[in-house]
Amino acid sequence: MAAISAAQVKELRLKTDAPMMECKKALTEAEGDMAKAEEILRVKLGNKASKAAARIAAEGVVVVYVSHDRKLGAILEVNSETDFVAKNPEFLKMAHDSVKLVAEKNPATVEELLALPLDGTTVDGVRTGLVGKIGENMTFRRFQRIEAKGELSHYVHGSRIGVIVDLVGGDHELAHDIAMHIAASKPKAIDETGIDPALIDSERRIAIEKAREAGKPEQMLERIAEGSVKKFLKEVTLVNQPFVKDDKKTINDLLKAAKAEVATYVLYVVGEGLEKKSNDFAAEVAAQAAAAKQA
Structure with a gap:
């Protein structure tokens, strides 16, 4: 089994905002695969595990x-x-x-x-x-x-x-x-045609595992997954989203009315997908002190 480094745990925590120990367990279960570990956390912790992924870092x-x-x-x-x-x-x-x-x-x-x-x-x-x-x-x-x-x-x-x-x-x-x-x-x-199939597959897998963990019958899993995928696609596709100024209408409603x-x-x-440099102040002071002694 691949050893899980502290850097990997930190990276997964930054992406998901999940507790450190949960991140380590997920990485161990996924044998170091970051994407798979994120899926495992979403199954265990729900959407809360992906909230930090959109945080602006730079x-x-x-x-x-x-x-x-x-x-x-x-x-x-x-x-x-x-x-x-x-x-x-x-x-x-x-x-x-x-x-x-x-x-x-x-x-x-x-x-x-x-x-x-x-x-x-x-x-x-x-x-x-x-x-x-x-x-x-x-x-x-x-x-x-x-x-x-x-x-x-x-x-x-x-x-x-x-x-x-x-x-x-x-x-x-x-x-x-x-x-x-x-x-x-x-x-x-x-619309749905612009969504990466890998994202849809990921949503389907997560829905199946969550339903399975909730004790749902095996014969219902695919149907539950399809419902989750449809909900996901409505949330992430522009034409299906409720208009921010009037949530009784979708963007598609506005477009149709205006032809x-x-x-x-x-x-x-800004900074989407980037991580801001994190300065360790104590380490920096120690390094400066050591340099001063050598001077």
């Missing part, structure tokens, strides 16, 4: 650019080490200038974006200059460019959550409402 901003004719847009995430730098005017200018370059120059990768001309140097030159001036690392993490099939709208919540939506039909008010809804409800896809459809959308949350 600092930075999400910025959006939409052209005047609403036909071209881009969304970009730039990370910093602290929230203080994320509010710095020069950092924000760099991010806004860069997202416009994404839309206009269409770089294929972050490396290509960093090589584009900006302010007499390159995007990376501006970034490097700010790193030297402020003394804190900054990284360009990800971006996406959209050429609209309909018209683009966007919503940015506090610079940490950004959404850009391509709506075919309807009007700008509806597009903005849907962008705001996406920021609040964080759907995983427009509109969402062609695509992009949702970025």
Whole structure:
């Protein structure tokens, strides 16, 4: 049996918010497989075990650019080490200038974006200059460019959550409402066809194991699992979610009434999937003291 390290236990705890001993037991049962261990915890602890997975860990901003004719847009995430730098005017200018370059120059990768001309140097030159001036690392993490099939709208919540939506039909008010809804409800896809089959399989397995542990008859397990999967798909697909401004209507109801459809959308949350560096203050002091003795 593979040995379970403290780092693995810590990683699973950060993902699930489950007690340390439960994390260790789950990892042992899963023989070190992180994804399987997370499933085991969800069976034992319910959805509570996955709440921490969406916690924002890194600092930075999400910025959006939409052209005047609403036909071209881009969304970009730039990370910093602290929230203080994320509010710095020069950092924000760099991010806004860069997202416009994404839309206009269409770089294929972050490396290509960093090589584009900006302010007499390159995007990376501006970034490097700010790193030297402020003394804190900054990284360009990800971006996406959209050429609209309909018209683009966007919503940015506090610079940490950004959404850009391509709506075919309807009007700008509806597009903005849907962008705001996406920021609040964080759907995983427009409809069921956009959901990763692996996620559906995982939900089905979890439902079966929970039903089995609850003592349900074996012949009922598949039916129970199908019900759970349907509920899951309603919760995570945009068109099936209750509208945040009026939960008596779904997004699909709004779209049908306006004879509109969402062609695509992009949702970025700052630091999603990243873990903020955790400084051990005591260890840092001890290291400084040791260095002072050797000097």
